[in-house]
Amino acid sequence: MWGERRDDEAFKRLVDQTWPQLVRTARLLTGDDAAAEDLAQNALVKTYEHWGSLRAPEAASAYARTTLVRDCVRWRTRNRREERRAPDALPERLGADPYDSTGDALRVRRALRTLPDEQRAALVLRYLLDLSEEETAATLGVARGTVKSRCSRAISTLRAQGLLDDEPTAFERSTA
Amino acid sequence: MTEEQLRRLLDGAAGEAPMADPDDVLRIGRAKVKRRRLTAAATAVVLIAGGATAIALPGSKGPATHGPIRLAGALTSYTDCAHLLADLQQRSAADVGPYGFNTGGGFVHGGLAPTAAPLAGPAYGAQKQLRAAGDAPVAAPAASAPAGAATGGVATTTTSGASGAS
Numbered sequence: 090m091w092g093e094r095r096d097d098e099a100f101k102r103l104v105d106q107t108w109p110q111l112v113r114t115a116r117l118l119t120g121d122d123a124a125a126e127d128l129a130q131n132a133l134v135k136t137y138e139h140w141g142s143l144r145a146p147e148a149a150s151a152y153a154r155t156t157l158v159r160d161c162v163r164w165r166t167r168n169r170r171e172e173r174r175a176p177d178a179l180p181e182r183l184g185a186d187p188y189d190s191t192g193d194a195l196r197v198r199r200a201l202r203t204l205p206d207e208q209r210a211a212l213v214l215r216y217l218l219d220l221s222e223e224e225t226a227a228t229l230g231v232a233r234g235t236v237k238s239r240c241s242r243a244i245s246t247l248r249a250q251g252l253l254d255d256e257p258t259a260f261e262r263s264t265a
Numbered sequence: 266m267t268e269e270q271l272r273r274l275l276d277g278a279a280g281e282a283p284m285a286d287p288d289d290v291l292r293i294g295r296a297k298v299k300r301r302r303l304t305a306a307a308t309a310v311v312l313i314a315g316g317a318t319a320i321a322l323p324g325s326k327g328p329a330t331h332g333p334i335r336l337a338g339a340l341t342s343y344t345d346c347a348h349l350l351a352d353l354q355q356r357s358a359a360d361v362g363p364y365g366f367n368t369g370g371g372f373v374h375g376g377l378a379p380t381a382a383p384l385a386g387p388a389y390g391a392q393k394q395l396r397a398a399g400d401a402p403v404a405a406p407a408a409s410a411p412a413g414a415a416t417g418g419v420a421t422t423t424t425s426g427a428s429g430a431s
Contacts, residue, residue, distance in 0.1 A: 100291060100294070101287035104287035105285070113279035113280065113282050116278075117275060130293065138294065197275065198278050213275065216275050217276065219272075253270055254270060
């Protein structure tokens with residue numbers, strides 16, 4: 090039977106290794122903690138379903154990541170209208186205690202929500218998961234140059250919102 | 266560095282991930298794979314059953330006489346598209362009557378009734394004309410007798426052309 094052929098132990102190891110990053114990525118992409126866990130689990134379940142067709146065990150984590158990002162974008166598209174209609178449940182924390190990490194986290198999440206989905210995804214993959222430009226491009230299914238421009242625009246937006254210093258990034262300096 | 270600052274900010278905003286139970290995820294994955302396999306099997310059964318039903322349709326000129334399920338025997342070779350279309354039209358025409366597939370049927374209490382039986386009562390249009398002319402009301406056979414008894418199982422609400430059913 091197929092089920093027995095799957096390497097269940099390897100899959101459990103994959104869950105152990107990738108779960109934290111998947112949940113954290115989904116949190117930043119969706120802005121919703123509960124949905125993030127659901128989406129991460131769903132990405133791993135889909136990976137399990139296609140375990141046999143993955144060329145190598147290393148491809149499994151990339152598959153899960155790609156699935157997660159696509160599902161997050163779909164989730165955002167579905168929920169965007171409701172989000173616009175509903176009042177923001179989170180309290181405004183701008184100007185809060187600068188040492189308050191919760192306030193910082195809320196500010197960053199709020200700022201990320203103002204970014205277009207594709208820019209947010211590029212930024213999160215590139216700077217939270219530390220993927221290379223090539224890996225980010227492969228995950229998003231776009232060209233490397235597109236990743237660069239999306240990240241650049243996202244950084245400019247965050248800087249305009251006062252989240253980042255005015256000093257340009259190394260990437261910005263290289264493309265200037 | 267701004268990039269370091271960005272990494273720090275994103276890292277803080279992402280927070281800590283709760284612990285996952287790999288067995289839970291594995292169980293859900295297994296259930297989903299099993300469900301998918303069952304769905305595929307059910308679809309295959311339905312397709313095969315559908316093929317067998319199509320073969321067994323009365324009046325079809327297909328290989329119904331070849332026995333129960335013989336999908337391979339149901340295959341027919343055609344020389345070109347025109348040949349295929351002509352044959353399809355011919356076979357379809359044999360199975361379709363004025364009331365749909367397999368000569369259709371009228372609604373009576375208890376479901377569909379065969380239309381092959383001859384009609385006993387007057388058609389609805391004729392009853393209406395009689396009523397309009399002031400004659401004694403003609404009771405619908407279905408109202409005075411058990412369904413299908415007087416009309417041969419055909420609903421009396423069919424408008425016209427019922428006798429044309431073959």
